[in-house]
Amino acid sequence: MTKQEILNELKKVIAPYTTNKELLESINDQTDLIKDLKINSANLVDIIIDAEAKYDIEIDYDSADKMVNVGTCIDVISEKIKEKNEQHG
Amino acid sequence: MNSTGNDIVSLNAVDISRTLQPRFYSKILCATEISHHHQAGLTQIPFERYVWLLWSIKESAYKYLQRHNPNLLFSPTKFFVTRLEIPSENPLRLMEGVGFEECPVYKSIVTFGPESLYSRSLINQEFIFSVVNQTNDFENIHWGIKSIDNADPDHQSTEVRSFLMDKLDELLPYDDLSISKNTYGCPILLNGTNQINISVSLAHHGCWVAYSLQPQETLATISF
Numbered sequence: 619m620t621k622q623e624i625l626n627e628l629k630k631v632i633a634p635y636t637t638n639k640e641l642l643e644s645i646n647d648q649t650d651l652i653k654d655l656k657i658n659s660a661n662l663v664d665i666i667i668d669a670e671a672k673y674d675i676e677i678d679y680d681s682a683d684k685m686v687n688v689g690t691c692i693d694v695i696s697e698k699i700k701e702k703n704e705q706h707g
Numbered sequence: 708m709n710s711t712g713n714d715i716v717s718l719n720a721v722d723i724s725r726t727l728q729p730r731f732y733s734k735i736l737c738a739t740e741i742s743h744h745h746q747a748g749l750t751q752i753p754f755e756r757y758v759w760l761l762w763s764i765k766e767s768a769y770k771y772l773q774r775h776n777p778n779l780l781f782s783p784t785k786f787f788v789t790r791l792e793i794p795s796e797n798p799l800r801l802m803e804g805v806g807f808e809e810c811p812v813y814k815s816i817v818t819f820g821p822e823s824l825y826s827r828s829l830i831n832q833e834f835i836f837s838v839v840n841q842t843n844d845f846e847n848i849h850w851g852i853k854s855i856d857n858a859d860p861d862h863q864s865t866e867v868r869s870f871l872m873d874k875l876d877e878l879l880p881y882d883d884l885s886i887s888k889n890t891y892g893c894p895i896l897l898n899g900t901n902q903i904n905i906s907v908s909l910a911h912h913g914c915w916v917a918y919s920l921q922p923q924e925t926l927a928t929i930s931f
Contacts, residue, residue: 637860653892656860658912659766659781660716660759663734664725682734683782 619699624673624692631668635661647689669695675702708841711906711921712771714763715852716835717913718756726755735762735783749791756830760813761788763837764826768817770893770908771824771839777891788826791815799831803851803874838908838919849874850919855911863911871907871918879903 619627629642636642636655651657651665666682669675669691675698677685684690725731732741735758744750744757752760765786773779794811801810813828817839827845828837829852836852838845851874855866868886875884881898886907889895896903906921 658720658860660721660762660912663731663783664722666734667725667731670730679734679782679784683780686780 619696621692621696624695624699625688627672628669628688628691628695631665631672632657635665645688647687647692649688651686651688651691665691673699675699708775709904709906709921709923710771710774711838711840711848711908711919712767712769712774713836713838713850713908713910713917713919714766714770715837715910715912715915715917716759716763717858717915718759718833718835720858720913721755721759723755726758732758735765737784737787740788743791747791749793751793756835760791760828760830760835760837763835764788764815764817764828764839767826767837767839767908768819768822768824771841772819772822773891774893774906777893785819787818788815789818799829802853803849805849806846808846834912834915836910836915836917840921848919848921849878850917852915852917855914855916858913863916867909867911867916867918870916871909871920874918874920879905 632655633642635657638655641655649655651662652659666677666685670677673695677694677698681694685694740761744754749757762783765783766781768786769779769781792814794813797811799811804810807827810829813830815826817824817826824839824841825843826837826839828835834852838848838850840848851870853870855862871886872884883899885897887895887897894907894909896905896907904923908919910917
């Protein structure tokens with residue numbers, strides 16, 4: 619998946635947890651999930667679980683810690699998809 | 708280290724069936740905490756409530772520590788809740804107070820690496836509220852919990868600041884008080900442009916907002 623494809627799918631993952639739909643449409647790498655999108659921290663685990671299901675990946679604790687803005691979310695998802703593809707040869 | 712950290716979880720805003728899924732709660736609790744629920748006489752707390760109780764304690768501890776360690780990331784499984792004590796079953800009546808002597812309070816110790824903090828939590832059918840402190844003495848900590856009429860994030864933010872300001876206006880002699888944020892996103896108190904040496908923590912979730920505040924000295928000595 620390209621970065622743009624991951625971003626497009628990530629918007630769908632995030633959408634249920636933010637009321638700021640306008641900003642969601644224009645998010646970029648620096649967009650902070652809590653400060654900018656006003657996502658409650660209690661929903662961050664939901665986003666990680668939903669991302670795991672969406673991309674059929676497993677996000678370990680250390681990687682999950684990094685998922686604070688859109689750019690780091692894309693980096694983690696991209697890395698996990700790559701690992702999965704390598705494992706499946 | 709002068710700081711304070713609090714958190715509130717609205718039990719109407721959490722997905723209970725999802726909370727009970729191992730893939731969900733295993734991202735919040737470590738294995739010892741999961742087994743501890745079954746082994747340590749804690750089963751009188753429904754498991755989903757146990758998960759969110761520990762979440763609120765861990766998030767409070769994170770907020771406490773992050774004030775002095777701005778680059779700290781919140782990693783729930785790296786915070787470890789021990790020695791959880793359950794109160795006798797008295798209904799929660801107070802929604803604001805100083806200390807927790809009059810309250811049916813849950814107590815624990817939460818560790819993060821070499822750091823150990825103490826917690827107090829209040830629970831009813833609608834929310835779980837936690838506060839942490841570096842010592843086991845909470846008698847100087849002011850706290851408050853309030854319901855609001857809608858869960859819009861901007862409304863939550865406005866309401867929790869207004870709630871805290873009402874309390875500060877009661878407690879402090881300053882006439883130009885405001886709540887701001889430092890460069891790392893921690894709430895701070897200003898009188899005009901001067902920062903006041905009182906740590907404050909704000910929390911909101913669903914239709915609940917809460918604050919804690921910890922003066923570095925007693926409020927009586929701040930008054931002039």
